[in-house]
Amino acid sequence: MLDVAIVGGGIIGLSTAWVLLKRGYNVQVFDPDPASQASFAAAGMLAPVSEVVWDQPGLYPLMRRSRELFPDFAAAVAEESGMDVGYLPSETLVCAGDNADRVYLRELIELQSSIGEVTLLSAREARALEPGLGPGVVGAVHIPGDHQVDPRKFCAALLRILDDRVVRAKVVDAKQGAITLDDGTVVTADKVVLANGLAATDFVDLPLRPVHGDVLRLRVPKHAMPLVSRTVRAVVRGRPVYVVPRSDNQIVLGATSREDSLWGVSAEGVHQLLRDAHHIVPGIWECEIEEMTARARPGSPDDIPFIGEVSPGLIVSTGYFRHGILLSAIGAELTADVVCEKPLPTDFAEAVDVFRYGME
Ligand SMILES: Cc1cc2nc3c(=O)[nH]c(=O)nc-3n(C[C@H](O)[C@H](O)[C@H](O)COP(=O)(O)OP(=O)(O)OC[C@H]3O[C@@H](n4cnc5c(N)ncnc54)[C@H](O)[C@@H]3O)c2cc1C
Numbered sequence: 001m002l003d004v005a006i007v008g009g010g011i012i013g014l015s016t017a018w019v020l021l022k023r024g025y026n027v028q029v030f031d032p033d034p035a036s037q038a039s040f041a042a043a044g045m046l047a048p049v050s051e052v053v054w055d056q057p058g059l060y061p062l063m064r065r066s067r068e069l070f071p072d073f074a075a076a077v078a079e080e081s082g083m084d085v086g087y088l089p090s091e092t093l094v095c096a097g098d099n100a101d102r103v104y105l106r107e108l109i110e111l112q113s114s115i116g117e118v119t120l121l122s123a124r125e126a127r128a129l130e131p132g133l134g135p136g137v138v139g140a141v142h143i144p145g146d147h148q149v150d151p152r153k154f155c156a157a158l159l160r161i162l163d164d165r166v167v168r169a170k171v172v173d174a175k176q177g178a179i180t181l182d183d184g185t186v187v188t189a190d191k192v193v194l195a196n197g198l199a200a201t202d203f204v205d206l207p208l209r210p211v212h213g214d215v216l217r218l219r220v221p222k223h224a225m226p227l228v229s230r231t232v233r234a235v236v237r238g239r240p241v242y243v244v245p246r247s248d249n250q251i252v253l254g255a256t257s258r259e260d261s262l263w264g265v266s267a268e269g270v271h272q273l274l275r276d277a278h279h280i281v282p283g284i285w286e287c288e289i290e291e292m293t294a295r296a297r298p299g300s301p302d303d304i305p306f307i308g309e310v311s312p313g314l315i316v317s318t319g320y321f322r323h324g325i326l327l328s329a330i331g332a333e334l335t336a337d338v339v340c341e342k343p344l345p346t347d348f349a350e351a352v353d354v355f356r357y358g359m360e
Pocket residue numbers: 007008009010011012013030031032033034035036037038039040041042043044045046169170171172195196197198199212213214215254255295296297298317318319320321322323324325326327
């Protein structure tokens with residue numbers, strides 16, 4: 001019998017398994033295709049400041065704390081796996097695509113500065129930092145503390161550490177004390193953790209919805225290198241877009257936010273991303289498109305995950321929505337605390353409460 005069976009091997013299930021392993025638990029993760037869903041698409045921005053929007057007071061402390069934990073978390077996973085996890089402490093610039101977008105950024109800056117360091121820049125100052133910015137940029141906000149990790153490398157490193165503790169199988173039933181695999185095998189465990197993203201609703205009643213995101217991966221040709229040297233985010237006529245440079249001259253360009261029924265890549269989404277990114281970084285048009293991906297974010301009503309016990313021995317950790325890479329550091333710790341029957345810190349307990357929308 002296992003101490004803990006984790007359903008789902010995205011970044012949340014894998015990080016939680018790693019934390020539990022370090023705490024001495026006998027744990028296994030069950031997933032037919034680990035790290036293939038939202039964690040596969042994600043850009044990996046660790047952006048508590050630039051991701052801030054109004055009226056999410058429960059989310060800010062989680063984002064801030066997870067951002068603080070991330071450098072050590074990434075370093076420990078890199079060391080234990082012997083692999084590069086793609087953690088880059090490169091900063092972020094948020095650009096305004098026109099004057100109305102600049103007003104929006106100016107209004108947001110007060111809230112952002114309650115979370116981290118921000119500086120308002122003129123277009124000229126922004127271009128001095130990033131010469132690849134186009135003439136359409138009318139101003140920017142400089143955020144030195146918003147960094148990035150490569151979620152694919154990070155999950156690959158966790159998979160190497162966890163090795164044969166990851167079982168490639170689909171879970172068809174999960175309840176207190178046992179899970180059933182698609183070949184009929186029943187695995188017993190003292191605790192069961194549902195970390196299977198959106199599909200957690202197959203087993204428990206949670207208000208999750210798919211929020212689809214299209215994302216492109218581009219190769220920067222030698223003559224255009226470096227296209228940008230830090231994460232460049234922008235608001236273009238009210239629409240968000242980001243250009244995230246990886247260390248290997250790949251650019252991650254994203255991401256749309258669609259609440260439609262299309263699970264594949266949206267033609268409109270790709271057009272919108274290329275058009276808006278070109279407005280901010282015209283050199284984008286020199287790049288080769290290597291990949292177009294769409295995945296769904298496990299959306300919760302308030303952007304905050306659900307972490308806790310839904311019935312004795314059955315624990316959920318899902319609903320990480322658009323921040324699951326950033327929140328994996330704190331999410332894994334809090335989920336492990338629930339497994340260990342350790343009370344969650346009061347700063348976070350109410351925010352992540354699994355019953356906050358009243359379901360049983
Ligand atoms: C386009 C896009 C860009 C994003 N960019 C960022 C970003 O820059 N920064 C950030 O912090 N966040 C970002 N996110 C959000 C982030 O990716 C998610 O919040 C995070 O990946 C959620 O992780 P997860 O492990 O909960 O879910 P997932 O990664 O979706 O993993 C769930 C896993 O469960 C498995 N599973 C499902 N059903 C079963 C079953 N029955 N049995 C066994 N296994 C099962 C699946 O195979 C999958 O591997 C982005 C998301 C998208 C879509």
